[in-house]
Each structure stands twice: as C-alpha cells, then as structure tokens.
Amino acid sequence: MSDQKRPVVIIVGAGFGGLSAARALASAEVDIVLVDQRNHHIFQPLLYQVATASLSPADIAGPVRSILSSQPNVTVVLGTVTGIDSATRSVSIDNGVRSGAIAYDYLILATGARHAYFGNDHWEPYAPGLKTIEDATSIRRRLLWAFERAEMATDIAERDANLTIVIVGGGPTGVELAGSIIELARAALAKDFRRIDPRKARVLLVEAGPRILPSFTPELSEAAKQSLEKLGVSVRVDARVMNCDAEGVVIGEERVPAATILWAAGVQASPAAGWLGAAADRAGRVLVGPDFSVPGHEGVFAIGDTASLTDAAGQLVPGVAPAAKQAGRYVGDLITRRLSGFPQQAPFRYRNYGNLATIGRYAAVADFGWIRLRGALAWWLWGIAHIFFLIDFRNRVAVTLGWLWSFLTFKRGARLITGMLRTPGK
Amino acid sequence: MSDQKRPVVIIVGAGFGGLSAARALASAEVDIVLVDQRNHHIFQPLLYQVATASLSPADIAGPVRSILSSQPNVTVVLGTVTGIDSATRSVSIDNGVRSGAIAYDYLILATGARHAYFGNDHWEPYAPGLKTIEDATSIRRRLLWAFERAEMATDIAERDANLTIVIVGGGPTGVELAGSIIELARAALAKDFRRIDPRKARVLLVEAGPRILPSFTPELSEAAKQSLEKLGVSVRVDARVMNCDAEGVVIGEERVPAATILWAAGVQASPAAGWLGAAADRAGRVLVGPDFSVPGHEGVFAIGDTASLTDAAGQLVPGVAPAAKQAGRYVGDLITRRLSGFPQQAPFRYRNYGNLATIGRYAAVADFGWIRLRGALAWWLWGIAHIFFLIDFRNRVAVTLGWLWSFLTFKRGARLITGMLRTPGK
Numbered sequence: 001m002s003d004q005k006r007p008v009v010i011i012v013g014a015g016f017g018g019l020s021a022a023r024a025l026a027s028a029e030v031d032i033v034l035v036d037q038r039n040h041h042i043f044q045p046l047l048y049q050v051a052t053a054s055l056s057p058a059d060i061a062g063p064v065r066s067i068l069s070s071q072p073n074v075t076v077v078l079g080t081v082t083g084i085d086s087a088t089r090s091v092s093i094d095n096g097v098r099s100g101a102i103a104y105d106y107l108i109l110a111t112g113a114r115h116a117y118f119g120n121d122h123w124e125p126y127a128p129g130l131k132t133i134e135d136a137t138s139i140r141r142r143l144l145w146a147f148e149r150a151e152m153a154t155d156i157a158e159r160d161a162n163l164t165i166v167i168v169g170g171g172p173t174g175v176e177l178a179g180s181i182i183e184l185a186r187a188a189l190a191k192d193f194r195r196i197d198p199r200k201a202r203v204l205l206v207e208a209g210p211r212i213l214p215s216f217t218p219e220l221s222e223a224a225k226q227s228l229e230k231l232g233v234s235v236r237v238d239a240r241v242m243n244c245d246a247e248g249v250v251i252g253e254e255r256v257p258a259a260t261i262l263w264a265a266g267v268q269a270s271p272a273a274g275w276l277g278a279a280a281d282r283a284g285r286v287l288v289g290p291d292f293s294v295p296g297h298e299g300v301f302a303i304g305d306t307a308s309l310t311d312a313a314g315q316l317v318p319g320v321a322p323a324a325k326q327a328g329r330y331v332g333d334l335i336t337r338r339l340s341g342f343p344q345q346a347p348f349r350y351r352n353y354g355n356l357a358t359i360g361r362y363a364a365v366a367d368f369g370w371i372r373l374r375g376a377l378a379w380w381l382w383g384i385a386h387i388f389f390l391i392d393f394r395n396r397v398a399v400t401l402g403w404l405w406s407f408l409t410f411k412r413g414a415r416l417i418t419g420m421l422r423t424p425g426k
Numbered sequence: 427m428s429d430q431k432r433p434v435v436i437i438v439g440a441g442f443g444g445l446s447a448a449r450a451l452a453s454a455e456v457d458i459v460l461v462d463q464r465n466h467h468i469f470q471p472l473l474y475q476v477a478t479a480s481l482s483p484a485d486i487a488g489p490v491r492s493i494l495s496s497q498p499n500v501t502v503v504l505g506t507v508t509g510i511d512s513a514t515r516s517v518s519i520d521n522g523v524r525s526g527a528i529a530y531d532y533l534i535l536a537t538g539a540r541h542a543y544f545g546n547d548h549w550e551p552y553a554p555g556l557k558t559i560e561d562a563t564s565i566r567r568r569l570l571w572a573f574e575r576a577e578m579a580t581d582i583a584e585r586d587a588n589l590t591i592v593i594v595g596g597g598p599t600g601v602e603l604a605g606s607i608i609e610l611a612r613a614a615l616a617k618d619f620r621r622i623d624p625r626k627a628r629v630l631l632v633e634a635g636p637r638i639l640p641s642f643t644p645e646l647s648e649a650a651k652q653s654l655e656k657l658g659v660s661v662r663v664d665a666r667v668m669n670c671d672a673e674g675v676v677i678g679e680e681r682v683p684a685a686t687i688l689w690a691a692g693v694q695a696s697p698a699a700g701w702l703g704a705a706a707d708r709a710g711r712v713l714v715g716p717d718f719s720v721p722g723h724e725g726v727f728a729i730g731d732t733a734s735l736t737d738a739a740g741q742l743v744p745g746v747a748p749a750a751k752q753a754g755r756y757v758g759d760l761i762t763r764r765l766s767g768f769p770q771q772a773p774f775r776y777r778n779y780g781n782l783a784t785i786g787r788y789a790a791v792a793d794f795g796w797i798r799l800r801g802a803l804a805w806w807l808w809g810i811a812h813i814f815f816l817i818d819f820r821n822r823v824a825v826t827l828g829w830l831w832s833f834l835t836f837k838r839g840a841r842l843i844t845g846m847l848r849t850p851g852k
Contacts, residue, residue: 038843039570039574039841039842039843040841040842040843056482056483056484056485056840057482057840057842057844058482058839058840058841058842059482061842062841063618063841063842065615065618065619066614066618066837066841069617069618070617075620076618076620077578078574078578095578097574097575097578098578098580133842133844134844134845137844144465148465148504148523149523152503152504152521152523152524154524189491191495191496192489192491192492192495192502193491194501194502393831394831394835394837394839397827397831398824398827398828398839401823401824401827402824405819405820405823409820411492411820413484413820413824414482414483414484415465415466415484415488415489415492416465416466416483416484416487416489416559417464417465417466418483418559418560418563419560419845
C-alpha cells in the first residue's frame with residue numbers, strides 16, 4: 001500500500017468542521033492536506049471573552065500543526081485559497097510566499113463565515129464584527145480606548161458618546177458581548193478612573209426581530225432579556241439599525257451617539273460557493289446534498305457554516321460548533337468507508353445536544369429540549385461545557401484560572417491596549 | 427490641607443522606575459499624574475518569552491490604572507510627551523485625541539530606552555529589537571513564519587536561510603532569546619513539520635566584545651557560552667555586524683543568509699534629555715546629580731534607563747529593573763521628605779542583589795557577589811525570583827502554569843501568528 005499513490009484529501013479551514021474531518025480520517029489510507037489562512041485553530045464560542053479583556057488570545061487558540069502533529073497523514077499548509085477547478089480537481093493556494101495548485105481526490109470545504117452587513121459593507125469600519133483573534137484584539141482596543149477617551153473628554157456629549165456601546169444583533173454572540181461589556185464597565189473598570197464613573201456606561205443591545213436569542217424558546221428569550229436588563233443593559237427588540245458611522249448609529253429614526261458599535265447581526269459564508277460556481281442560499285452557503293456533497297462537483301463536500309442543509313429529520317442544520325464537528329466527522333467517515341468499498345452511508349442527521357448562552361455572573365440560559373434552565377445552574381453548566389470542549393489541557397487550565405481569578409476579583413486578566421502606537425485612532 | 431492646592435508630581439513612564447516612584451509617594455500630600463504612552467506596565471525581564479511563544483502578552487503585563495487604582499492620589503493619563511518647559515514647569519502631552527500642557531511642581535522622567543543601532547537605524551526593519559508587547563508579538567510572528575517559509579521552500583538555500591536565526595548582542599536579552607529559540611526549534615516545533623526538520627535550525631549569537639554576558643564574571647560568561655553551545659547555539663564573540671538587510675547579515679567579512687535577525691545589541695535612552703536640553707551621555711541618558719536631579723532644572727529628576735549616574739559608592743548604576751525600582755523609591759522618598767521639611771537625604775547608593783540570566787532547561791547563571799552559581803540551581807533561582815517579582819497574583823499564577831506546562835510537555839503555549847492578514851510579509 002505504501003508504494004501506491006494514496007488518495008489526497010484537501011481540507012480547507014481548520015475550524016471545528018475541518019479539524020473534526022481531519023481527525024475522522026486519521027486511520028484512513030489517505031494523504032490529508034489541511035489548508036488554513038492562519039496557523040491557529042480558534043475556539044470561537046469564547047472569542048467574545050478575548051474581545052472583552054477576560055482571556056488572552058492564546059487561551060482559546062492552539063497551533064494547527066501542534067493539534068495534528070501526532071497524525072502523520074496530515075500536512076498543514078498555510079495559505080489562502082484563490083480558486084478551485086473541480087474539473088481537473090485542483091485547488092489554487094497563495095500565501096504571499098508561494099502560489100500554486102494542489103490536486104485532490106476529495107475536497108472538504110470548511111471555510112466558515114464572516115459577519116454580514118446586508119448590503120451595507122461600508123458600515124464595517126464603524127461596526128466591526130468578531131470572527132478572528134485580530135477582530136477580538138481590535139474590539140478590545142476600541143472598547144478600552146472609549147473609556148480612556150471618556151476620561152479625557154472636555155464636554156458631556158463627548159463623554160457620553162464614549163461611554164455608549166451599541167451591540168447590533170441579539171443572537172448568542174450579541175447577548176454574551178452585551179453581558180460581558182456591562183460587567184467590564186460596572187466591575188472591572190469601576191474604580192480605575194478619576195474623572196468618569198465607568199459604571200454609568202450605557203450598553204444597548206439592538207435586535208431587529210421580536211426577541212433576542214431567537215434559537216431558544218420564547219420563555220428563555222424573555223429570561224435572558226430580564227437578566228440583561230438587571231445587569232443594566234438596554235435591550236431593544238423590533239429595532240432596526242438604519243445607519244452606522246463614526247458618530248454612532250441610527251436605530252429606527254433615533255440617532256444614538258456612540259463611540260463603540262459592535263456587529264453581531266448576521267453571517268455571510270466564505271466565497272466557497274463562488275470558487276465552485278455552485279448554487280448557494282442568500283447568505284452564500286453552498287446548497288449541499290444529504291451527505292454534504294456539492295452537486296455537480298464530484299468528490300467535493302461543504303460543511304459547517306459554508307453549507308446549507310436540511311437534514312434527514314427535516315431540520316435545518318444550524319451554524320454552530322457542534323453541527324460543524326458532526327458534519328466533519330460524517331464526511332471523514334464517509335470518505336473512509338468509500339475507500340474501503342462501503343459506498344453507502346445513512347444521510348446526515350444533526351443531533352442537537354442543547355443550546356447554551358451566558359449573560360453574566362450566575363446568569364445563563366440552557367435549552368436541552370427535554371429540560372430548560374436559567375440562572376445559576378445554567379451558568380455553571382455553560383462554564384463546565386465550555387471548559388470541557390476546549391482545545392487541549394493547557395487551554396482548559398488557562399481558561400479555568402482566568403475565570404476563577406475574574407470571578408474572585410471582579411477584574412479582567414487581559415486588559416491590554418495593543419497595536420496602539422503613537423497616534424491611536426479608534 | 428485638603429483645601430490648599432497640593433503640589434503636583436508628574437511621572438512620565440509606567441515602567442519599573444515610574445511605578446516605584448508613584449508607590450513611594452502613596453502617602454505624600456501630592457497629586458500625582460502618571461503619564462504613559464500605553465495602558466499597561468510590562469514586566470520587561472520576561473518579554474523575550476512572549477517573543478518566543480512561551481507566554482501571552484497579558485501574562486507579563488497589567489493595566490496601569492488597575493495597578494494603581496487603590497492609590498487615590500494618582501491620576502493616570504494616556505499620552506505621549508511632546509515637550510517640557512522647565513522654566514514655566516509644564517509638560518506637553520498629546521495622545522491623538524487631546525493635546526495640552528500640565529503644570530508640575532516635581533517632574534520624574536522614567537521614560538526608559540529603546541534599542542540602538544549605532545548610526546544604522548536603517549537596519550531596524552530587518553533586525554527588530556524587543557522593548558514593547560508589539561515588538562514581542564511581531565518577533566513571534568517573524569520567527570514562526572520563518573519555519574513556515576522553510577517548509578514551503580523550493581530550494582535548499584531558501585530553506586536554510588529561513589532556518590537561520592541571528593541574534594545580535596550577547597547581553598542577557600540576547601542570551602535568553604538564543605536559548606529560548608533553540609529550544610523552540612529543537613523541542614516545541616520538532617514534530618510539527620513534514621518537509622523540514624526544525625531541529626536543524628541554526629541559531630547564531632553574535633557579540634562584538636570578547637565575551638557574552640559582560641556584566642557577569644568571566645567564569646560565568648564561559649559557563650553560559652558552554653551551556654548555549656551544548657543546546658546547539660553557535661556563539662561568536664569578537665564578531666562585528668557590518669550590515670543587516672532582507673537577505674541576512676554580514677558578520678565581519680562573512681555574509682550569513684538569515685530570514686530572522688533580532689537586535690539585542692544596544693540601548694538608546696528616550697528623548698528626555700532632548701526635551702530638557704540637558705546634558706546627556708553618548709547613549710542619550712541624562713547626566714543627573716547624586717539624587718537623580720537634573721542640573722539646572724529645578725524639581726526635575728531622571729531615573730532608570732533615562733539617567734546616567736555614578737553612585738555614592740563610585741558604581742555606575744546599571745540599566746536593570748532593580749536599579750530603576752530603587753531609583754524610583756529614592757526620588758519618591760526624597761520628594762516626600764522635602765514636602766515634610768526634611769530637605770536632606772543621603773546620596774543614592776545602588777544595592778546590587780545579584781545578576782541572573784537564564785539559558786535553557788536547567789541552565790542559568792547567577793552572580794550574587796558572595797556566591798556564583800550555574801546550572802540547575804541557578805535556573806531554579808531565576809524562575810523563583812522572576813515569579814516573585816511579577817506584577818500581581820494573576821500574573822504569577824499564569825506564568826507559573828505556562829512554565830509548568832512547557833516544562834512538562836516541551837510545547838509552547840502561545841504559538842500564534844497574529845496580525846498576519848492575507849499577504850503575510852516578514
């Protein structure tokens with residue numbers, strides 16, 4: 001076997017889906033090429049804690065090479081995909097040093113999504129979203145700088161605008177950001193300024209739909225809203241953002257002066273559908289078959305946030321980490337079985353083990369289908385689950401200690417303004 | 427007393443000297459304004475571990491506001507000093523948001539130093555130095571990228587240049603960088619690449635003088651050299667760097683192709699002397715009186731790396747953290763005493779508690795004057811001393827755990843290439 005040319009599986013993206021596919025192929029007789037733009041995998045569900053100065057980037061990230069170093073059939077390539085030719089079965093990759101094409105037998109696209117501005121991309125400089133480590137440290141800088149600017153402000157309007165943070169989008173990321181930021185202002189920063197009272201910061205959570213956390217039950221949405229309001233967040237539902245600029249946002253017809261606007265409102269899939277010329281939904285997700293295969297492109301699969309699939313149970317597979325992991329494992333197993341001569345595999349079924357979202361100290365909501373929780377118990381569950389699913393032992397220890405320290409001291413462990421240089425901008 | 431205008435002490439710089447001066451003035455009847463360009467204090471002696479992917483930035487840094495939040499007579503101002511008028515006693519500050527002048531009764535300049543290229547500032551883009559968090563993450567990116575480039579190299583010369591790291595300067599920073607980088611290559615990265623063997627990386631430590639660690643005894647210098655060579659570092663003494671460019675360095679008459687060049691060769695004081703028009707030595711350090719006062723500038727002191735002083739015992743005060751702390755405390759006490767009507771204070775005497783430098787696992791040198799150590803005992807002492815002097819409890823726990831993990835697994839906890847974006851350069 002070792003003298004024969006083994007089939008090549010290219011996996012694009014080292015997120016939850018891509019890594020899970022690579023691992024599922026660990027004992028397959030294939031050569032895997034894992035391509036990512038970055039050298040590290042990110043544990044996305046905790047990225048908002050990097051943005052709000054609780055955790056360090058390395059606490060929630062690990063080098064892809066190191067994660068897969070004991071799997072000899074994987075080669076990691078750093079680079080950006082610039083195109084796919086599914087007729088000749090090759091992927092073009094560029095990384096600023098080299099560009100070239102790699103031939104594949106199987107291709108798994110797990111390239112994730114970016115935030116979307118629904119046709120208003122010019123809002124991005126004013127209302128950044130949160131998908132990468134760089135996004136997180138940039139948001140951290142903006143947030144911390146806003147308090148510094150407020151401290152220096154010479155008039156009340158300027159001070160108040162700097163103490164106003166607007167979060168657009170009431171999904172889990174928006175809710176978690178809002179809770180974490182109000183706690184940053186009310187606890188961690190409370191005593192550190194001389195001219196302002198950071199506790200007077202306003203945090204607005206704006207949701208265009210009728211309720212926040214729409215993927216939860218209405219009762220849990222309401223509980224989350226009440227928890228946020230108790231912490232001091234203003235929650236506005238049925239509220240549409242009409243404009244974002246350097247001065248603030250326009251919500252409906254009201255202009256809200258705000259120095260910090262964070263975008264957690266929507267996602268747009270990576271350009272994978274465009275590379276293939278494949279059919280996609282409005283958010284750019286590739287419309288895949290029941291086994292994640294891309295119709296008309298032999299040997300090509302799209303998983304995770306890159307794909308749109310209604311599973312065998314009639315359920316739309318959600319764009320969450322557990323779904324991406326399950327999809328990666330499914331496709332990895334499918335390829336392993338095909339190579340072993342077992343081409344049949346049952347269509348994919350998403351198993352929903354539950355939804356969790358945290359709000360603040362002792363406040364979270366959990367929906368396991370058979371039981372729904374809120375408050376302290378949900379909060380403990382959220383913490384334990386996230387520690388459990390973290391990348392490796394080091395991350396688990398680092399995050400546990402970071403949380404323990406913050407829990408006991410009410411401080412934030414990573415309150416650094418970096419990349420600021422001489423003339424800090426926003 | 428509270429109705430009277432209290433004297434204003436401006437401290438510029440939140441390094442070891444500035445923080446120590448602020449703390450020494452904690453119970454003085456003064457208003458302290460602490461000015462720094464950044465929001466965080468850095469524990470400089472461990473900065474090289476951020477550059478070599480062992481520790482996260484937040485592990486060795488803490489927000490200045492938080493460090494001093496329980497000292498009510500301190501106001502922290504984020505900004506860059508643009509000038510000093512010692513006739514009218516005011517400091518001009520700019521931070522990109524505001525600019526203005528603050529009047530002082532006493533002024534303490536603790537602005538530190540940058541690395542110096544001895545008239546070859548055009549080398550800086552090719553041979554960066556290490557003074558800030560941004561320097562450290564930028565060096566980390568260069569180092570890790572060089573291995574990625576080597577993996578992608580299409581010819582042997584390109585591969586070898588990417589696997590060659592040259593460190594210029596054999597002081598403690600150069601020695602510590604060299605030891606840490608060779609261990610990164612030989613242990614942490616060893617199994618993570620498929621086309622290259624990272625263990626074959628060459629690390630060159632180049633020192634213009636006759637021995638490395640010139641502030642230690644010749645015996646300890648020799649022991650350090652042997653330890654480095656045992657780890658695999660090539661140590662070159664009496665070797666002068668004639669040029670640095672994108673291709674590598676010229677050492678004496680030999681051109682060494684190298685993708686990574688790190689500069690640890692010299693320091694240049696911050697422009698404090700220039701702000702004042704005060705006399706300075708060749709490295710730009712203000713020539714201060716025996717109590718750190720700047721001659722001809724009433725009420726102005728310069729401490730730490732900003733000052734040049736031969737103390738009452740005839741000893742040149744070195745540019746190290748303990749000396750800066752002692753100077754800060756001395757000047758803080760001096761001002762406190764003056765305000766209490768005790769103008770006399772004995773001239774400053776630097777107390778040298780010892781010199782420590784680490785090389786690698788179980789390898790370090792220590793010189794306490796009365797006893798000199800090398801090897802494992804010195805290494806343990808180095809670690810314990812650095813943990814002890816770290817900023818706060820959180821940093822101590824984070825660094826201890828980071829080290830413990832690296833010690834047990836031979837891995838690096840912060841192996842992230844960040845700020846890389848689409849087209850990574852060097």
